Amino acid sequence: MYHYLEHQKGSKTNEDPILYDNFMQRIENGDKIEANDWMPAEYRDTLIKLISMHGISEIMGALPEKEWVPKAPSLERKLAIMAKVQDEMGHGQLLLRVTEDLMKPYGRNRQHLMEDLLSGRLKFHNVFHMPTKTWADAGMVGWLVDGAAIISQTNMLDASYGPYQRALQRICKEEVFHAQHGESIIMALAEGTEDQRKILQDSLNRWWPSLLMFFGPASAETTGSSKQEITIKYNIRKSTNEELRQAFLDKYMPRVFSLGLTVPDETMHYDDVQEKWIYQQPDWNEFKLIIQNKGPRSKARLKVREIAYSNNSWVREALAVAGGDRP
Amino acid sequence: MDKRNEALIDLLYQCADDDLLVSFRGSEWLGLAPHIEADVAFSSITQNTMGHAVYFYRLLQELGEGDVDVLAHERPAVKRRNAVYLEKRNGDGQYDEDPYFDWALAVVRGYFYETYKRVKLISFTNSSYEPLATCAKRILPEQRYHLAYWEEWMKQLQQSSPTAKEKIRTRIEEAWSLSLDLVDFGQYEQTLLIEGYINDPNELKQQWLSELQSKVKDLPTRPLEQVKNGRNGEHTKDLDEALTTLSEVYRTDPVAQW
Numbered sequence: 304m305y306h307y308l309e310h311q312k313g314s315k316t317n318e319d320p321i322l323y324d325n326f327m328q329r330i331e332n333g334d335k336i337e338a339n340d341w342m343p344a345e346y347r348d349t350l351i352k353l354i355s356m357h358g359i360s361e362i363m364g365a366l367p368e369k370e371w372v373p374k375a376p377s378l379e380r381k382l383a384i385m386a387k388v389q390d391e392m393g394h395g396q397l398l399l400r401v402t403e404d405l406m407k408p409y410g411r412n413r414q415h416l417m418e419d420l421l422s423g424r425l426k427f428h429n430v431f432h433m434p435t436k437t438w439a440d441a442g443m444v445g446w447l448v449d450g451a452a453i454i455s456q457t458n459m460l461d462a463s464y465g466p467y468q469r470a471l472q473r474i475c476k477e478e479v480f481h482a483q484h485g486e487s488i489i490m491a492l493a494e495g496t497e498d499q500r501k502i503l504q505d506s507l508n509r510w511w512p513s514l515l516m517f518f519g520p521a522s523a524e525t526t527g528s529s530k531q532e533i534t535i536k537y538n539i540r541k542s543t544n545e546e547l548r549q550a551f552l553d554k555y556m557p558r559v560f561s562l563g564l565t566v567p568d569e570t571m572h573y574d575d576v577q578e579k580w581i582y583q584q585p586d587w588n589e590f591k592l593i594i595q596n597k598g599p600r601s602k603a604r605l606k607v608r609e610i611a612y613s614n615n616s617w618v619r620e621a622l623a624v625a626g627g628d629r630p
Numbered sequence: 631m632d633k634r635n636e637a638l639i640d641l642l643y644q645c646a647d648d649d650l651l652v653s654f655r656g657s658e659w660l661g662l663a664p665h666i667e668a669d670v671a672f673s674s675i676t677q678n679t680m681g682h683a684v685y686f687y688r689l690l691q692e693l694g695e696g697d698v699d700v701l702a703h704e705r706p707a708v709k710r711r712n713a714v715y716l717e718k719r720n721g722d723g724q725y726d727e728d729p730y731f732d733w734a735l736a737v738v739r740g741y742f743y744e745t746y747k748r749v750k751l752i753s754f755t756n757s758s759y760e761p762l763a764t765c766a767k768r769i770l771p772e773q774r775y776h777l778a779y780w781e782e783w784m785k786q787l788q789q790s791s792p793t794a795k796e797k798i799r800t801r802i803e804e805a806w807s808l809s810l811d812l813v814d815f816g817q818y819e820q821t822l823l824i825e826g827y828i829n830d831p832n833e834l835k836q837q838w839l840s841e842l843q844s845k846v847k848d849l850p851t852r853p854l855e856q857v858k859n860g861r862n863g864e865h866t867k868d869l870d871e872a873l874t875t876l877s878e879v880y881r882t883d884p885v886a887q888w
Contacts, residue, residue: 365661370726373657376879376888377699378684381657382677388660389673396666438879438888488888496886603727607662610729615664618733621787621794622664630668630782 318343330538335465338404346537349530350464351405353539358398359420360428365391366604367431371441380488384441387484390477397474401466421609423596430513432598439492439499439506445485447510447555451517453478454551463538493562500563507559508567512585514551520587521545552580634825637818638759639693640711641827644816644861646686647712650702651869652743653680654876655716655736658725664733672736675776682773685765692761703877704884707865710873713812714860715805716743717869734797735804737787740780742805742842746812748777749837758826781845788847799848810854813838816861 322341329336336342365388372388375381399413406412419425430448435441456475462468492503519531521544534540542550556573559566568583592598596605656676663669687698695701716739721731751773754766787794813835815822822828843849858864879888 362661362666366726369661371879372660373654373725373875374878376703378680378687378702380888381876382680382684385657385660385673385677385680389670389677392661392666392669392673396670399666491887494887496883498883499886607726607729610723611662611731614730615662615733617791617793617797618664618787621790624794625786625790630671630779630786 330463333461333538334463335468336463337465345533346464347405347408349533349537349539350467351402352530353534354398354405354467355402355416355419356426356428358395358402359416359425360431361391361395361398363420363427363604363608364431365395366607367433367435367600368441368444370435371438374438375441376438383484383487384445387445387481390481394470394474394477397470398467401470404466417612421605421612423605426594426596429516429590429593429598430510431604432593432596432601433510433513434600436509437502437506438488439502440510442485442488442492442503443506443510445481446489447485447507447514448517449478449481449485450555451514451551453482454554455518455547458542458547459540461538462540467539489562493564504564507564511567512589515548515582515585516587516590516593518548518551519544520590521548549579552582556580633818633821635693637821637825638827639690639695640816640818641822642686642690642693642762643709643711644713646683646690646701647710647860648716648743648747648812649679649683649686651712651716651872652739653677653683654872655718655720655739658720658729659731659736662725662729662731671779675740675779678772678776682769685769689761689765699880700884703880707869707873708863710860710863710865710869711816712860712865712869713809713814714856714858714864714866714869715739715808715812717860717865717872718808719868719871732797732801734787734794734801737780737783738798738801738805740776741784741846742809743812744773744777744780745841745845746834746838748773749834749841753829753834757828762827784846802846802848803850806850806852807855808857810856811859811861813854814856814859814861816859 323343326336326341326343326346336346368384368391369388372381372385375384399416402416403412406415416425420427430444435444453475456471456478460468460471460475462471489503492499531540531543535543556566556571571580571582573579574581593601596602653676656672656679659669660673660676661669663672683702684698687701690696690701691698718735718739721729721735723730725731748770751766751770754762755770757763757766784798787798813831815828815831819828819831823830828834858866
């Protein structure tokens with residue numbers, strides 16, 4: 304799963320001009336930057352922000368689906384959704400390791416990231432602040448949320464930072480299975496009883512604004528500032544937030560309609576002249592509140608994470624005393 | 631149904647229900663383990679264990695007991711044959727709201743259960759019921775890693791901080807008071823033995839205990855106890871809650887395709 308671009312003031316580039324020019328030359332040549340290579344602070348800070356948010360979103364993103372793991376309606380579904388959530392935790396682990404290498408010069412580690420999450424300094428993706436009310440939501444997260452994630456990650460498969468780019472290659476492959484897993488749940492409901500179709504449509508209606516918000520605002524004016532220009536400059540990503548949203552609509556609107564589903568937006572249509580989807584903007588003020596941990600389930604999910612963290616602190620202390628490798 | 635068949639079916643329910651409950655409790659832990667690596671490893675074990683439950687339910691399905699999902703989701707507590715210790719809640723609170731789960735319980739239960747399961751599965755490899763022997767041979771190779779995983783946790787925590795040692799000790803005491811029915815084969819034990827479906831239960835129990843004694847410090851010296859015998863369908867309210875949760879969606883429409 305995934306993140307939009309975080310709002311953050313760009314760090315000032317006050318770097319050695321020769322090193323900086325060499326660095327930019329490497330980026331333009333399509334070289335991959337590695338963890339121990341010289342990099343401008345702005346690049347490092349942007350990556351830390353981006354990848355830590357991505358990693359922590361994977362870990363927070365495990366929670367909404369996890370709510371349905373013990374409840375999944377058949378043994379096969381239980382197994383599939385468990386494997387899926389496990390993958391998300393694995394992605395989180397991979398990404399936090401990438402972040403840890405970047406943070407090393409600042410003397411920070413994974414524990415700091417977890418503390419930043421719990422104190423509200425480190426944000427997690429807007430979709431994971433939303434409630435899951437029915438089994439259809441478990442399918443919706445796999446189908447459209449992971450579908451959106453694939454689109455925004457594919458945008459960075461050639462990212463200039465090697466460790467992130469390689470992590471994304473692997474993550475994207477697994478995300479394709481996740482989207483298929485989600486689609487399989489959705490198909491069963493779409494072809495099912497009247498009640499099953501009803502919870503499916505209801506789920507799409509509730510998730511729709513979050514899905515539009517998924518890619519972040521089109522421009523910095525909407526919510527303050529945006530980092531998309533910086534990440535494009537450093538060849539971390541290619542397309543803008545709006546281009547990604549359009550790609551998502553291109554891919555999924557026909558599928559939504561072919562299942563006989565609707566979206567809660569009467570203005571939604573493809574404009575042949577402008578060659579783009581026309582849609583009603585979601586409430587970006589609500590988006591701002593959500594990512595400040597003021598969404599419907601922000602506090603509850605952080606509380607679960609906080610309990611798991613503090614309640615297990617004796618185990619981490621014990622492992623430090625034992626001094627062995629972590630089992 | 632003849633008694634041989636009844637006995638066999640009862641045995642398979644014990645195996646299937648044990649693995650189902652262990653994997654259900656494991657699935658509640660998902661995302662909440664002490665660190666991410668433990669989460670990923672625990673989840674693999676849980677998935678394998680649920681897979682084992684499915685093997686056993688399939689054997690029951692083949693014997694005409696009904697569809698695996700019906701068997702897993704619809705049977706009331708009184709029909710369940712899992713050992714009572716395995717249904718015990720992970721700690722306090724609910725997994726999705728306030729999971730004050732205890733890792734010491736997860737470790738002790740994981741270790742006790744997997745140690746016994748290994749002894750039992752090895753004995754099943756020469757069961758006169760061929761499908762059971764085959765099933766045990768399929769499960770054993772991966773189950774080795776489950777046991778090794780919990781054994782490592784036991785070892786580390788027992789050599790660690792006073793808090794960790796005390797928490798493990800308390801959970802061992804608790805396991806001792808609850809797990810006698812784990813090594814019980816229920817009302818058909820004699821038939822199972824005579825038919826060669828199982829080996830001598832006393833021998834299995836001794837093997838299990840000596841395995842524990844060789845690896846675990848400070849085991850109680852008193853005999854194992856139980857509060858109820860799950861093999862006879864006696865259970866606690868923890869099982870009722872577990873069944874309500876695991877069948878919550880299924881029950882909204884048991885005949886629908888999900």
